[in-house]
Amino acid sequence: MTPAPHTSPDLGGRTALVTGAAGGIGRACSLRLAAAGAKVRAVDRDAAGLDDLVGAARGLEGTLEPHVLDLTDLDAAEEIAAGTDVLVNNAGLQLVSPLHEFPPDVFHTVLTVMLEAPFRLVRGALPHMYGQGWGRIVNISSVHGLRASAFKAAYVSAKHGLEGLSKAAALEGAPHGVTSNCVNPAYVRTPLVEKQLADQARVHGIPEERVLSEVLLQDSAVKRLIEPEEVAEAVAYLCSPQASFITGTSLVLDGGWTAH
Ligand SMILES: NC(=O)c1ccc[n+]([C@@H]2O[C@H](COP(=O)([O-])OP(=O)(O)OC[C@H]3O[C@@H](n4cnc5c(N)ncnc54)[C@H](O)[C@@H]3O)[C@@H](O)[C@H]2O)c1
Numbered sequence: 379m380t381p382a383p384h385t386s387p388d389l390g391g392r393t394a395l396v397t398g399a400a401g402g403i404g405r406a407c408s409l410r411l412a413a414a415g416a417k418v419r420a421v422d423r424d425a426a427g428l429d430d431l432v433g434a435a436r437g438l439e440g441t442l443e444p445h446v447l448d449l450t451d452l453d454a455a456e457e458i459a460a461g462t463d464v465l466v467n468n469a470g471l472q473l474v475s476p477l478h479e480f481p482p483d484v485f486h487t488v489l490t491v492m493l494e495a496p497f498r499l500v501r502g503a504l505p506h507m508y509g510q511g512w513g514r515i516v517n518i519s520s521v522h523g524l525r526a527s528a529f530k531a532a533y534v535s536a537k538h539g540l541e542g543l544s545k546a547a548a549l550e551g552a553p554h555g556v557t558s559n560c561v562n563p564a565y566v567r568t569p570l571v572e573k574q575l576a577d578q579a580r581v582h583g584i585p586e587e588r589v590l591s592e593v594l595l596q597d598s599a600v601k602r603l604i605e606p607e608e609v610a611e612a613v614a615y616l617c618s619p620q621a622s623f624i625t626g627t628s629l630v631l632d633g634g635w636t637a638h
Contacts (some may be wrong), residue, residue: 385439387618390415394617395462397499398469399425402568403518405434406606407466407613412440412613413449416478421458421467423448449495459502463510464617467496467540470533472570474577477531485532487550490612492536493543500547504556513556514617517544518609521564521632528593529581546628557625561612564632565594567603 391514394411399420406426412418412435420442423429425508428444435442436471447467449455459465470492500515505515522530523537540560547558564569571594578593579586584620615621630636 385413385415387414387514387614389440389464389617392425393419393467394415394464395421395459395503396466396493397420397421397455398518399444400431401469401564402423402522402615403456403566403609404466405431406610407468407492407518408442409435409438410607410610410614411464411466411617412438412442414440415616416440416464418463419445419458421445421447421449422615427558430509437457446636449491449566450497452490452494455495455504456498457484459499459507462503463507463512464516465499466518466613467499467561469495469578470518470536472530472574472578474529474574475531475540476529476581480531481560483537487494489539492533493539496540497543500543504547504554506507507551508554509554511537511555513554513558515544515547515551515558516613517541517558517560518564518608518613519544519560519562521562521630521635523560523562524628524630524636529578540579544628545626552625557616557622559616559626560628561609561616562628562630562632563609564590564598564635565603566609571603597635597638598632599637604633609638 394416396402396408399408400422410418425446522534524543526534544560576587
């Protein structure tokens, strides 16, 4: 999908931090916010992916500043959020495994990267946002922030926690002009989804080529994956002046999954 031609909202002069910026959704969000004029702090542990992103951002209205950082370093995560006007908590990882076999160390890492790091990033970003009376926090949650699926204990737990963090930030941020919302996509066409096809085939006992239609798209009324650029568009909308009354909520992009 080609990037949206329009560049609203006007984020000229704003600094936006996007975590997991080298991945599918984070990359699309970084490019979208840079197209809107923001100075984007692109954070990821994947240095090569960030290099590639810098190349892709050339010629856009805003600028892109790559930061190689592993978000399990929570002190560094909090520090890098200082001075940001827009915070997009996006970095994530997935492991598909039955609960009784789920490796405790992976559970811990998933919760650290997908819940504790967002808390520390919000904590680091709020003083500047409060000081100027304006800020936007967008948390990339998932349908799995609202619904569970079997074999995703850590991911579902982290996303449900992120929903709570987002709502708490909304309540505290409102008097300071800070909104906090979740964006909740169903399955997006990204490496995170491609990597889980084999695992899903194994735990569900079906061939890999049947995973898309029989597992991933089973509950979606719209039978396709959503593109990262469509998620980025929702993020940009939540940063626009038209969205200033929207806070503490979850913008669901699920092709009808949760309409069941
Ligand atoms: N792909 C989907 O179907 C889907 C659906 C709903 C929600 N989401 C959410 O969207 C977000 C992005 O997912 P994606 O599909 O683009 O995944 P992705 O795997 O393409 O990208 C994730 C990025 O996060 C980075 N990352 C992971 N651990 C990190 C760490 N410790 N420190 C720094 N960076 C780290 C990775 O390097 C990668 O660049 C995730 O929070 C995911 O849960 C994805």
